[in-house]
Amino acid sequence: MASHGKSIALVVLAVCAVSALLGAAAPAAAQPKVGVLMPLSGKGASYGAHQQVAIKMFQEKGDALRLVIYDTRGENTDAINLTRKLIGSDQVVAIVGPLFSGESEVTFPVAVQGKTPIITPTSAKPGIAAANRPWAFRNALTSDKLDGALIDRWLAAHPGIKKVVILLDTKDAVSKSDGSVVLPAALKSRGITVLDSISFQTGDIDYSAQVTKAKSLNPDGVVVAALYNEGANVVREVRKQGMTQPIVAGLGVMDPRFIELAGPAAEGVMTVNDFWTDNPDPAVARWVADYKKRSPTPPSNAAALMYDTLDIVRTCAEKSALSGKPDDLEKDRERMRDCLAKVKDYKAPVTGATTFDANGDAVRQPVVLVVRQGKFESVR
Numbered sequence: 001m002a003s004h005g006k007s008i009a010l011v012v013l014a015v016c017a018v019s020a021l022l023g024a025a026a027p028a029a030a031q032p033k034v035g036v037l038m039p040l041s042g043k044g045a046s047y048g049a050h051q052q053v054a055i056k057m058f059q060e061k062g063d064a065l066r067l068v069i070y071d072t073r074g075e076n077t078d079a080i081n082l083t084r085k086l087i088g089s090d091q092v093v094a095i096v097g098p099l100f101s102g103e104s105e106v107t108f109p110v111a112v113q114g115k116t117p118i119i120t121p122t123s124a125k126p127g128i129a130a131a132n133r134p135w136a137f138r139n140a141l142t143s144d145k146l147d148g149a150l151i152d153r154w155l156a157a158h159p160g161i162k163k164v165v166i167l168l169d170t171k172d173a174v175s176k177s178d179g180s181v182v183l184p185a186a187l188k189s190r191g192i193t194v195l196d197s198i199s200f201q202t203g204d205i206d207y208s209a210q211v212t213k214a215k216s217l218n219p220d221g222v223v224v225a226a227l228y229n230e231g232a233n234v235v236r237e238v239r240k241q242g243m244t245q246p247i248v249a250g251l252g253v254m255d256p257r258f259i260e261l262a263g264p265a266a267e268g269v270m271t272v273n274d275f276w277t278d279n280p281d282p283a284v285a286r287w288v289a290d291y292k293k294r295s296p297t298p299p300s301n302a303a304a305l306m307y308d309t310l311d312i313v314r315t316c317a318e319k320s321a322l323s324g325k326p327d328d329l330e331k332d333r334e335r336m337r338d339c340l341a342k343v344k345d346y347k348a349p350v351t352g353a354t355t356f357d358a359n360g361d362a363v364r365q366p367v368v369l370v371v372r373q374g375k376f377e378s379v380r
């Protein structure tokens with residue numbers, strides 16, 4: 001795999017039809033150059049591997065985009081430097097990425113300063129795009145759009161829950177926000193008492209002390225705010241120590257690898273997202289089947305959202321009559337920004353009808369999920 005100091009320019013020539021939702025395509029310069037920031041190594045490399053498969057699938061559809069891909073390693077400093085490179089020396093018309101909320105918090109201001117539209121497929125911490133308008137966008141549902149519905153379904157399934165403990169990762173940006181702000185607010189507004197918030201950090205291996213403390217409080221339920229790896233470790237430890245209380249987890253665990261790593265302990269865990277591999281929708285089922293032909297593991301939401309984000313960017317590139325001339329780069333970037341701002345009820349191939357709100361954040365229908373027999377299933 002290429003290191004973060006190298007770009008992989010991927011060129012695909014095609015004549016593409018434009019979504020009717022964004023209007024008919026105007027004549028455009030060949031192969032608009034679009035930057036992509038993703039973790040190909042280091043923190044989040046597994047997410048990046050899924051996104052790579054999605055990118056290949058996207059390109060094989062015949063797409064007139066030239067992608068300049070950089071490896072951020074999931075590191076904020078790398079993400080900043082590579083954003084500057086994409087804007088400056090690479091002169092891209094738009095940037096797709098980065099993956100993590102922490103990266104987005106530091107790269108979005110760079111894109112604003114460089115007057116270049118940037119759209120992350122996955123960052124979910126509330127407020128990041130809103131603080132960097134009008135150049136920043138997110139094709140991801142922020143956790144504040146998800147957690148209310150999740151808690152409502154969880155409490156409906158377990159009406160005896162009156163008091164909970166929260167186990168949260170304070171190093172990961174979205175998990176920290178979810179566990180310290182969004183989920184507590186959703187719980188308290190529904191009359192649920194938060195007995196304690198118990199922290200750990202990304203990369204921790206031993207969670208026994210945190211779970212022992214949680215167990216001593218005798219909660220009615222356990223709330224987890226973490227990404228899939230740490231979330232799986234926490235859930236395993238909860239069950240190992242004999243805690244049988246219902247578990248609800250934020251969007252960070254919604255990945256097939258959570259179930260793989262947690263094993264039987266994942267059974268019954270409830271979470272929320274806008275994509276899951278067993279969605280019976282025929283279009284989604286076909287996409288998942290195509291993905292599985294190329295990968296030994298099923299797709300995560302990071303893959304689905306990368307695919308759909310590139311589809312939106314491609315449509316805007318075709319719609320916006322880009323010049324492609326160096327002297328017109330500033331205007332081309334403005335055209336891309338303005339097109340993204342007008343996305344409404346866009347029929348994204350995998351995640352469905354998508355609108356970007358005034359904050360630049362995606363709005364679409366979420367789904368509450370529960371792990372049953374080793375798979376995520378929608379909660380009816």
